[in-house]
Amino acid sequence: MAVTATGRRIRKRKLKAEINVVPYIDVMLVLLIIFMVTAPLLNLGTDIKLPDSHAKSLGTPKDPIVVSAYADGRYALKLPDADNVTMTPAEITRNLQGIYKQNHDATVLVNGDATASYQAITNAIDAIKDAGFDRVSLISRPVEAKAK
Template sequence: MAVTATGRRIRKRKLKAEINVVPYIDVMLVLLIIFMVTTPLLNLGTDIKLPDSKAMALSTPKEPIVVSIYADGAYALMAQGPDSNKSVTGTQLQDELGAIHRNNPEATVLVRGDRSATYQALMAGIDRINAAGISRISLISQPAGTVQQ
């Protein structure tokens, strides 16, 4: 340490190595609000209450063909993208899936069955998919413990 003419010591200030986190917290809160506002807008498709399951997730095809089966036994087909969901009858479903199968024999159909639909309604829908020639069928379920709107 240095000494002055009067014999007093001069203290050098130690540098503080701190990070000011207040601006980071502000940015985080803004991002949180943005995500909270935009998340409900991302819900595409139809409202179906899926059954719970503890099964592991499988890989999803690039362009999935999704057949929705409602509680009243009605069908909806989503084949050309997320915005192409349309209601169809049983014979229309079978005809359209048959055309898809002729173009792509390796096509996989994902079945979204409403949790209040009867087992018979789900099996009738799966039978129609099989009758169209498609044998690769997977069921979609909601992961156990998640809240569904």
């Protein structure tokens, strides 16, 4: 050991190769609590007015199946090469289940009346989803078609 001029011994300290992570854990827990408290406040709904779309259509699918929801609460199913037939959502689900067993990739469209309630259109989508179809598209009219 080394000795100084006054006779004291100099101790060499060994370096520690570890990191004290306790302060980092404390900061992380505080941030976690802050985010947990503020996250529900960020999901509040706001009133918005959606813009009209001038986007071009992606194209008409070949032989689509169309489920219509009317303003008076009626529903109808139109199969390719057939007429529009009024049905209940349960009957639509049963008919679409048979089609789904034969063709998993069939195109299903929802044609909702502009004055139909949101619930009526949601019920039509639910009937399609209950039949097994994962992809459902909505039929809309472009802005320039409304003006004509």
